[in-house]
Amino acid sequence: MKTVLDLGAYDGSASREYVEEGDRWILVDNHQYIEYDWSHPKLPKGVEYHKMDIMDYHEPADIVVCSNVIYHMEDPFKFLHHLRKLTKGKLILNTYLSGGEEPEWKYIYGTEEAHPHLKTANTIYYRPTRAALYEALEEAGFTIESKYEHDGGAQVKVFCV
Numbered sequence: 001m002k003t004v005l006d007l008g009a010y011d012g013s014a015s016r017e018y019v020e021e022g023d024r025w026i027l028v029d030n031h032q033y034i035e036y037d038w039s040h041p042k043l044p045k046g047v048e049y050h051k052m053d054i055m056d057y058h059e060p061a062d063i064v065v066c067s068n069v070i071y072h073m074e075d076p077f078k079f080l081h082h083l084r085k086l087t088k089g090k091l092i093l094n095t096y097l098s099g100g101e102e103p104e105w106k107y108i109y110g111t112e113e114a115h116p117h118l119k120t121a122n123t124i125y126y127r128p129t130r131a132a133l134y135e136a137l138e139e140a141g142f143t144i145e146s147k148y149e150h151d152g153g154a155q156v157k158v159f160c161v
């Protein structure tokens with residue numbers, strides 16, 4: 001039995017594939033999804049949902065899944081160090097990327113680039129280049145095992161230990 005922790009979970013869809021019968025499955029997200037029906041039949045019995053800021057969650061897990069969250073963090077480096085403390089085994093991090101080869105965390109708060117479907121995006125702060133993300137993960141103490149680019153290279157899923 002392992003513990004799978006999904007930070008910024010919404011409905012748990014990003015972590016569902018890593019959960020097996022008998023595992024402890026923990027979903028953590030803020031209040032924006034308070035109306036979601038957590039008794040939905042697609043969710044297994046026993047799923048734990050914590051409505052809280054993910055920086056306030058401190059119980060380590062064997063597998064930590066963090067999909068499309070890092071760019072919502074005002075301090076992505078502090079967040080990566082928090083992830084390191086929470087990760088006993090594997091981190092699976094998915095995020096959108098900024099173009100460019102040099103290590104850079106592009107500040108995009110409130111711009112159309114932050115979220116093209118909104119005039120302003122007041123929860124999206126930074127978008128890293130590949131080099132910046134990989135460098136920051138390693139600086140936080142992770143070892144990158146593999147990476148998978150998708151969405152035409154606009155997103156990357158990184159597997160770390």
